[in-house]
Amino acid sequence: MKVSMTVNGARYDHDVEPRTLLVHYLRETVGLTGTNIGCDTSSCGACTVLVGGESVKSCTMLAVQADGADITTIEGLADADGELHPVQEAFREKHGLQCGYCTPGMVMAIVSLLKENPHPTETEVREGIEGNLCRCTGYHNIVAAALYAAESAKAGAA
Amino acid sequence: MVSPSVMRRRGSHLGASVLRPDGGPKAKGEFAFSSDMWMDGMLWGRTLRSPYPAALIKGIDVSPALAIPGVRAVISAQDVPGRKTFGLERADQPVFASDVVRYHGEPVAAVAADHPDTARRAAAAIRVDYEPLEPLVVAEAAINAPAIHPDGNVFRHIVIRTGDPTAVGDVVVEGTYEVGMQDQAFMGPESGLAVPSLDGGVDLYVATQWLHADRDQIAESLAMDPRMVRVSLAGVGGAFGGREDVSLQIHACLLALRSGRPVKMVYGRDESFFGHVHRHPAKMWYRHHANRDGELVNVEARIVLDGGAYLSSSNAVISNAVCFAAGPYRLANAKVEGWAARTNNPPCGAMRGFGAVQVCYGHEAQMDKLAAELGMDPVQFRLKNVLRRNDKMITGQVIKGTAPVEEVIRAAVSHPLPVPLDSSAEMMSLPGGAGMTADISDVRRGVGVAVGFKNLAYSEGYDDFTTARIRLDLSPQGEPVATVVIATAEVGQGFVTLASQIVRDLLGVDQVVLAPAGTEDIGSAGSSSASRQTWMSGGAIEHVCMMLRDSLLERAAGELDCPSSDLIMRDGEVSRESTAQRVSMTSLLAAGPLQAEHEFHHAKTQPLGVDGQGDAMLSLMFAAHRAVVDVDPDLGLVRVVQVTTGQDVGKALNPVQVTGQIEGGIAQGIGLAVMEEIVLDEGRVRNPSFTDYLIPTALDVPEVAATLIEEPEPGAPFGAKGVGEPPTISSGPAVAAAIRAATGLDVTRVPVRPQDLALRR
Numbered sequence: 001m002k003v004s005m006t007v008n009g010a011r012y013d014h015d016v017e018p019r020t021l022l023v024h025y026l027r028e029t030v031g032l033t034g035t036n037i038g039c040d041t042s043s044c045g046a047c048t049v050l051v052g053g054e055s056v057k058s059c060t061m062l063a064v065q066a067d068g069a070d071i072t073t074i075e076g077l078a079d080a081d082g083e084l085h086p087v088q089e090a091f092r093e094k095h096g097l098q099c100g101y102c103t104p105g106m107v108m109a110i111v112s113l114l115k116e117n118p119h120p121t122e123t124e125v126r127e128g129i130e131g132n133l134c135r136c137t138g139y140h141n142i143v144a145a146a147l148y149a150a151e152s153a154k155a156g157a158a
Numbered sequence: 159m160v161s162p163s164v165m166r167r168r169g170s171h172l173g174a175s176v177l178r179p180d181g182g183p184k185a186k187g188e189f190a191f192s193s194d195m196w197m198d199g200m201l202w203g204r205t206l207r208s209p210y211p212a213a214l215i216k217g218i219d220v221s222p223a224l225a226i227p228g229v230r231a232v233i234s235a236q237d238v239p240g241r242k243t244f245g246l247e248r249a250d251q252p253v254f255a256s257d258v259v260r261y262h263g264e265p266v267a268a269v270a271a272d273h274p275d276t277a278r279r280a281a282a283a284i285r286v287d288y289e290p291l292e293p294l295v296v297a298e299a300a301i302n303a304p305a306i307h308p309d310g311n312v313f314r315h316i317v318i319r320t321g322d323p324t325a326v327g328d329v330v331v332e333g334t335y336e337v338g339m340q341d342q343a344f345m346g347p348e349s350g351l352a353v354p355s356l357d358g359g360v361d362l363y364v365a366t367q368w369l370h371a372d373r374d375q376i377a378e379s380l381a382m383d384p385r386m387v388r389v390s391l392a393g394v395g396g397a398f399g400g401r402e403d404v405s406l407q408i409h410a411c412l413l414a415l416r417s418g419r420p421v422k423m424v425y426g427r428d429e430s431f432f433g434h435v436h437r438h439p440a441k442m443w444y445r446h447h448a449n450r451d452g453e454l455v456n457v458e459a460r461i462v463l464d465g466g467a468y469l470s471s472s473n474a475v476i477s478n479a480v481c482f483a484a485g486p487y488r489l490a491n492a493k494v495e496g497w498a499a500r501t502n503n504p505p506c507g508a509m510r511g512f513g514a515v516q517v518c519y520g521h522e523a524q525m526d527k528l529a530a531e532l533g534m535d536p537v538q539f540r541l542k543n544v545l546r547r548n549d550k551m552i553t554g555q556v557i558k559g560t561a562p563v564e565e566v567i568r569a570a571v572s573h574p575l576p577v578p579l580d581s582s583a584e585m586m587s588l589p590g591g592a593g594m595t596a597d598i599s600d601v602r603r604g605v606g607v608a609v610g611f612k613n614l615a616y617s618e619g620y621d622d623f624t625t626a627r628i629r630l631d632l633s634p635q636g637e638p639v640a641t642v643v644i645a646t647a648e649v650g651q652g653f654v655t656l657a658s659q660i661v662r663d664l665l666g667v668d669q670v671v672l673a674p675a676g677t678e679d680i681g682s683a684g685s686s687s688a689s690r691q692t693w694m695s696g697g698a699i700e701h702v703c704m705m706l707r708d709s710l711l712e713r714a715a716g717e718l719d720c721p722s723s724d725l726i727m728r729d730g731e732v733s734r735e736s737t738a739q740r741v742s743m744t745s746l747l748a749a750g751p752l753q754a755e756h757e758f759h760h761a762k763t764q765p766l767g768v769d770g771q772g773d774a775m776l777s778l779m780f781a782a783h784r785a786v787v788d789v790d791p792d793l794g795l796v797r798v799v800q801v802t803t804g805q806d807v808g809k810a811l812n813p814v815q816v817t818g819q820i821e822g823g824i825a826q827g828i829g830l831a832v833m834e835e836i837v838l839d840e841g842r843v844r845n846p847s848f849t850d851y852l853i854p855t856a857l858d859v860p861e862v863a864a865t866l867i868e869e870p871e872p873g874a875p876f877g878a879k880g881v882g883e884p885p886t887i888s889s890g891p892a893v894a895a896a897i898r899a900a901t902g903l904d905v906t907r908v909p910v911r912p913q914d915l916a917l918r919r
Contacts, residue, residue: 027194033196034186036193038346040847041427041849044345044848046345075188077186088185092181095175095177095818099394100184103187107185131855135822138824138862139825139855141821142856
């Protein structure tokens with residue numbers, strides 16, 4: 001089936017098998033491997049991307065369901081000259097990652113969370129990332145990164 | 159495949175919370191994980207695994223798979239040209255099962271095809287004629303059961319005896335304890351890319367903990383000179399012990415050589431549960447004796463670890479279990495007996511804490527029982543008996559290094575307790591959380607404390623070493639650059655940060671480049687396990703920096719025409735105090751680059767001798783945890799509210815990374831205590847997915863407060879001990895103790911399941 005969508009501002013048109021998951025389309029057809037696959041059962045959130053600004057686990061969605069959509073992946077967050085998005089910067093600055101495998105999904109989930117709720121409490125952050133698993137950090141520095149990003153004015157406007 | 163990282167100095171001294179050099183690339187999604195590798199014309203590999211835990215293989219017909227268009231190679235045991243088995247300690251595990259299957263998920267064949275779906279269909283099309291057998295699934299029974307492997311069913315049996323094992327105390331407490339099978343559950347499933355090379359060898363890019371051990375096992379099975387097998391580290395999505403053994407390495411290389419094409423293998427989460435070893439389930443019996451005044455007199459223990467179908471590192475795990483069985487306490491008399499047994503359960507091996515975790519549940523439950531029996535406060539009772547420097551362990555080893563056991567306990571219990579439970583508590587913060595099931599008036603709070611310890615690096619006479627090489631050169635811009643070549647696996651722990659901190663501190667070079675880790679250009683770094691890389695790889699880098707510093711001083715001495723003993727090196731320049739002359743590193747390197755290499759071995763240890771006695775350990779790490787839990791006794795639900803800890807770190811070389819290890823390690827510890835278990839039914843894994851094997855979420859982890867106890871360890875590079883494992887040892891036992899305190903139940907099995915609490919009231 002033919003699909004066309006905008007990914008990180010660029011338009012892509014492809015012929016895909018109907019069963020292709022969005023995450024496989026992004027990784028293997030578009031070639032954006034920043035979005036990771038951790039579980040295949042929509043449990044871990046490593047594959048979280050934004051579809052029309054909303055966070056979506058891209059293993060729960062078929063590529064054809066995203067036809068016509070505007071997708072943002074982790075690669076689409078930093079600005080053109082490579083400066084980190086405030087949430088990315090917060091992860092770097094607050095040691096919010098170790099192995100980094102969950103990080104792209106976590107960052108996307110938090111970008112979406114902060115868009116809906118620019119000044120969350122710690123509990124609201126935890127509830128907001130409850131669908132994203134991390135095995136390295138115990139989440140403490142991830143939560144700290146989210147709160148740090150929320151504090152920066154830039155994040156509020158992002 | 160991991161790009162070399164160039165780092166510039168930013169307050170980069172050892173002891174400072176320097177940020178990870180890969181933090182930016184990982185936050186941007188630019189860091190290449192092993193699963194991201196891609197090569198034109200590559201094929202996709204897929205493993206066929208046994209659905210039975212025990213079976214005879216009567217025949218394998220691969221022709222239906224070969225007939226599928228797009229299939230380029232199908233291999234099974236007969237296609238392994240060299241050694242048909244592999245293993246970390248001894249090669250007892252088949253690369254592919256040939257005549258007999260010994261665990262659910264054991265590889266039987268593998269295929270390579272031009273599309274992952276084709277590979278999956280082809281693997282499913284292979285016809286295997288199995289004759290299922292009754293699986294042997296109980297480790298205690300396996301010890302005396304007919305052998306299910308030519309090497310027998312007992313991997314290792316160890317007895318530790320010291321003092322008078324018949325000594326009797328005023329009070330005696332006894333208990334049996336059980337620990338379930340935990341999975342490392344690293345977030346990035348196993349993956350790798352094998353590429354046939356023009357010289358007839360193979361290049362493998364893989365996420366692993368120990369590049370050279372992989373290489374040697376691959377080479378044996380390929381019947382190839384190890385130099386023809388080049389293994390490079392691809393980005394690792396966590397490890398925790400689960401990547402120390404070979405998983406897809408040999409299969410991918412075989413498929414690449416057979417097809418003549420690059421072959422990528424990526425496990426899904428379900429296959430990951432079958433593809434690596436797990437934490438050993440344990441059954442433990444303990445009897446402790448103490449005097450009325452609270453002095454420990456004697457410990458008797460029997461420990462059985464279920465090693466599963468193949469050896470992996472079971473021999474070292476059972477050694478740890480018996481050596482640490484008494485906990486960090488003085489005991490003049492002991493008899494501890496341990497077995498690691500072979501069963502038809504999934505193979506077990508390394509996981510964070512490595513044998514010390516299981517016994518900590520036993521000895522700490524016993525300490526609380528004794529304290530209760532004696533009417534003593536459990537913390538005071540422990541403090542009365544803790545090991546100190548120059549005390550003897552039950553193995554007879556006198557502790558020559560630091561042993562701040564009292565300090566870690568006092569630190570753990572000195573943190574403020576959380577706000578008491580009251581009727582205004584939010585539903586989400588109660589046991590059951592979003593299920594909204596808790597009735598606040600029924601919820602009970604409990605507090606528990608536990609203490610644990612473990613060895614750092616490899617023990618029992620193992621010759622543990624790390625090789626490092628550093629080249630000092632000038633960049634095209636004329637600035638000094640240090641290039642570090644070392645095969646240490648960065649698995650998330652932050653070794654890359656530490657390596658550059660050491661070089662910057664010791665050589666005063668701003669630009670430090672870590673070359674990609676691989677086997678081709680340098681000797682082994684050993685495994686990123688056993689909390690050993692700060693000591694071992696850090697020590698190797700330190701030594702090479704010192705060699706380079708001596709060479710720089712020699713050069714400067716020639717230039718200044720004075721003895722090198724008159725010179726000192728500081729902040730990247732050499733100076734002569736008496737004349738205030740200075741020579742910059744830039745001018746010293748103008749004469750040409752300098753290079754040095756060193757193979758760093760830690761101090762020798764001894765094997766365990768008669769009665770399990772011997773100086774088997776290099777260094778010991780201690781930690782204590784206090785856990786606060788809320789329990790809904792009606793539904794048997796537990797919420798861990800807070801965990802506080804004191805941890806003996808020697809010296810914190812990067813406090814933010816140390817704290818990160820502590821917070822992550824505690825999450826894994828409480829996971830084992832209340833959530834995580836691979837559920838087996840007659841040897842079959844029932845929950846190989848993240849929907850059925852639950853790991854803690856951001857809502858499950860408690861508040862954590864940590865105090866780092868810094869007493870520099872003699873003989874350790876920079877005085878630093880390892881930090882990765884202790885957080886996972888006693889955090890879970892502290893949670894179990896807190897559940898006992900909240901419920902009054904004895905709680906002898908972890909993970910503590912709802913039915914263990916609700917149905918026993």
